[in-house]
Amino acid sequence: MNKNRKALALLVLAMASASAGAVAPLDVLSLPAVQGAQAQHAVLLGITRAGERLVAVGERGIVLLSDDNGATWRQAGVPVSSTLTAVQFVDSKQGWAVGHAGVVLHSGDGGESWNLQLDGKRAAAVELAAAQAAADAPRQANAERLVADGADKPLLALSFANGREGLVVGAYGLALHTDDGGQTWTSWMDRLPNPRGLHLYAVAQQGQQLYLAGEQGLLLGSHDGGGQFSALTSPYEGSYFSLALEPAGGVVVGGLRGNLFRSVDQGVSFQALTNPIPISINAAVVADRQLLLVNQAGGLLQGAVGSDALRPVALPPGAPLLAVAKAADGALVGVGFAGPQRLAAGATAPHTSIAE
């Protein structure tokens, strides 16, 4: 091939890319979240407390902050625009959020600003490096697929024990751990007895006890803070979406079609809880000795810690709930398909029929 032809070909290529690419391709990892009034009505998937403040995360990289217990919200700046699925703060300043495209975001200022610590591509590279180091051929092949797919897999849950140590888990068995506050990440995919690469939907930790729940009845537990995991005997074959640990050591898992189980022996055996509504449990949280569960229809269930009876809570009219948290003033604040919503403070008050 002569030089002219090459030059011509390059020119044509350049022109083609110039005309077709008058617009740059979009990448949620480099596009910051759009700031706007519509964020107030965004689909929000997670909510937590950072000191007195409430922090909620959701679609399109939206993070909302409320300093008045959920009455008003403002949007924080976020460097990515993929859906954020979960958020946790270890104190009033330090917190992490995880989401689609494998993002892990860190905030050191109570959610005001966020920086990207990990994304799906880097996570895949970490896993591939680990697989190569371990010289594990099947794992390596799997990791190469991860790299080839790019950042299309979500992280779905996270659990930080303190400002340094944390575990993030997600779809297809994705699991990464940090012990330096997110500076560096280690793949834990090999530690988890999850040979089919099932989605990991929930993670919870109390001292050295660490539990994971996921697709198709997947239940994993570790009694040494994550050193070693073992598969727990699942009482149910359907998927689990939520995990909550009770102060006395009870482990509650909730899943498809409203199935709910509690273990009081660190996962050795599970007993079914009575749930009057056969709708999947998407979120579970323990607050003020109350177990709060949000189901897929957006309804809220409540029961005393340790009790096996659950009662639906009457909610003010509004869009279906997806997650709840307790504000500093004791009020329940929910997030859902149309943004945050401060629920009646009385929802947990003794005069409602819920408290036992």
Added chain:
Amino acid sequence: MHVPSSSAATPIHSTLEDFDSRSGSLLERALFNHRRLVLLICLLVTALLGWQATRLELNASFEKMIPNDHPFIANYLEHRQELSGLGNAVRIAVINKKGSIYDAAYLQTLQQLNDEVYLLPGVDRAFMKSLWTPSTRWVGVTEEGLEGGPVIPDGYDGSAQSLEALQRNIERSNEIGQLVAFDQQSSIIYLPLLAKDADGKPLDYSALAQQLESLRGKYQQQGIEIRITGFAKVVGDLIDGLRQILLFFAAAIVITAVVLYWYTRCLRSTTLVMACSLVAVVWQLGLLPLLGYQLDPYSVLVPFLVFAIGMSHGAQKMNGIMQDIGRGMHRLVAARFTFRRLFLAGLTALLCDAVGFAVLMIIKIQVIQDLAVIASIGVAVLIFTNLILLPVLLSYVGVTPAAAVRSLRSEQAEIDGAGKQAIWRFLDLFTQRRWATVCVLLAAVLAGGGYWVSLHLKIGDLDAGAPELRADSRYNLDNAYLTQHYGASSDIFAVMVKTPAGGCSSYDTLQRVDNLDWQLRGLPGVDATNSLALLNRRVLVGLSEGNPKWYELVNNQATLNMVTAGAPRGLYNEDCSLLTLYAYLTDHKADTLGRVVDSVQAFAKDNDSEQAQFLLAAGSAGIEAATNIVVKQASHEMLWWVYGAVIVLCLVTFRSWRAVLCAVLPLVLTSILCEALMVWLGIGVKVATLPVIALGVGIGVDYALYVMSIVLAQLRQGASLSQAYYQALLFTGKVVMLTGVTLAIGVGTWIFSPIKFQADMGVLLAFMFVWNMVGALILLPALAYFLLPQKPVVSQAVVKPQTLRETLPEPATKPPLHAAIR
């Protein structure tokens, strides 16, 4: 216009024998020497066109009300086949008065209604949707995977069990807020309509609306309540309203008859003028089906105008003949003289009105163009009926002698030195320094204030629901119900996204659609959105066992393709080359629409590529946005044209720019005040109000022409302004007032129309006609005081009325007084 003919041209022959029947123009001889033939022809034409008029149809086509040349509409029309009837659909909400929709009796009624509307002509059955159509499906997650099916469960038998299954299916179907109300007490039957029925005939909205009404009547007795919205229903209700318009027409006839009788006190000639004006209306209505026109809610108003214009011109004719007869002339001679004097003048006046109508042709919206054509036909018809038929008929019938004498009374009184009538004395004040100054200053203040208010004039419809109908009309109550109980509003703005064939599901394109979707949701006035991108988010949640953490447009082409393959119709087309993004708006105010248009256009500028082009606009709101743009542009353009035409006409007639200013400035003031009135009444500039200013100015300039032409002629003869104006008042002032009043009454009756825009037009036109009249009688002389050069008047006594009269050119409406004086 009323350019007076030479005074020497009219010899007086009070008896028929003295009259030379070969005198006069060719046309006059042709008409008056063959009066029987003329009458016979007119009779035949009236019979023929009267018969034709019975074939006249009332309709309002969707396509006619939108600006087809606008790029938005061109885009819409190009892709309308792929938008599955988005532009035109009827929604029938069926409400169970006894409780929720999970009720066997309700569902049975719904099914019957569903089956009946399915068979209505013009329904696009493939895309019809209700709980009972198989296209309404649910999708659910089980431990085993996905399941789905029609929302009405297989083997539905009305039992409690199957009702429970139905409720479960509906909750899983994503139809709450779409087909099922939030309170689950009603559900919708969605009927997309075809522009043409199976036989290729355009959809008959009137028939469809009637069928819907009769279905409503039939089923409402079965414990349910029915509420219907949609353009077809609006049009149907409009056509119903048109029938009531006939009543107003009758009222207008009676009132103008009374006014005319009060003016002439002659039953014979009043009846005659009325008859001729009605004949004009019959001819006009008969010509429409012959020329292939239909009456729509806009053009139905034209007969009122034609009738009113006919009345005022007829009154002038009659006035002339009456005075001639009063002076002792034979009625045939009087008729011929009047014809001779006034045919050209009347013709010019009618042509002048026609200019007002013709200017409307520049607005590229067919209903307005039709209105212009139909009005022009009406004015053309008037030339025959009121300028020809009327004098011919008068030559047979004559007038009541007492009335003929009476018509000369005030003139006689003045000649006898009895002094001016109070009204003329008052108007004469405006030719003097003090009153003229006050008047001009007041007008300037009004113009300034009016202009300031008119800056708040809005483009487009300002009220919720169908602004054509009154806020408390059944349709608007129905519409409010639907807006309240269902998520999606009826104001839909659709953006079309064009991609290469098969490219509609590519990640990059969907991501852009998703971004636009989100951008639009940030705009005030955007209630909700829908797009394939949004569907992808939702379906991925469904595919992931309903877990909302999967609410994302994932960068995974295989997933996107799979979701797209299962997506419902309406979000993309057959060959995956066109996506539709819907924005549901809270209202269709111009500000809201403008914001959406600006936002989408800015987005398109940054994101258009070969892979995806973002095209505006479809949906009711998209079409309205385009209409607003055209209307806004046309409202300016039209003013230039109508004033341009009026100025040219005045220049040709007056040959003095100062006189043109005197004639046109009062019109400008009226136009400004009319806009201020629109702001005050909350009326926006829209298709319905656009013609008002053109009609108002086109007809309003008549008054100025009547008055100014006499004033100018007098001034050129050396009269003072006061004298000139007084003469003008005597000759034409009465007719100007009569015209103003009859026209205002003709349009004023519309105020009681159930159709809101007709009421709006009525108010505005009546205002313009009356205010233009006031302007011509008050502001015009005041302006003339400052603008027209006056020759110094030697002495009042020199120019006595009688001498003045003799030096006068032939006035438009009065014959010379020789006979009477003699």
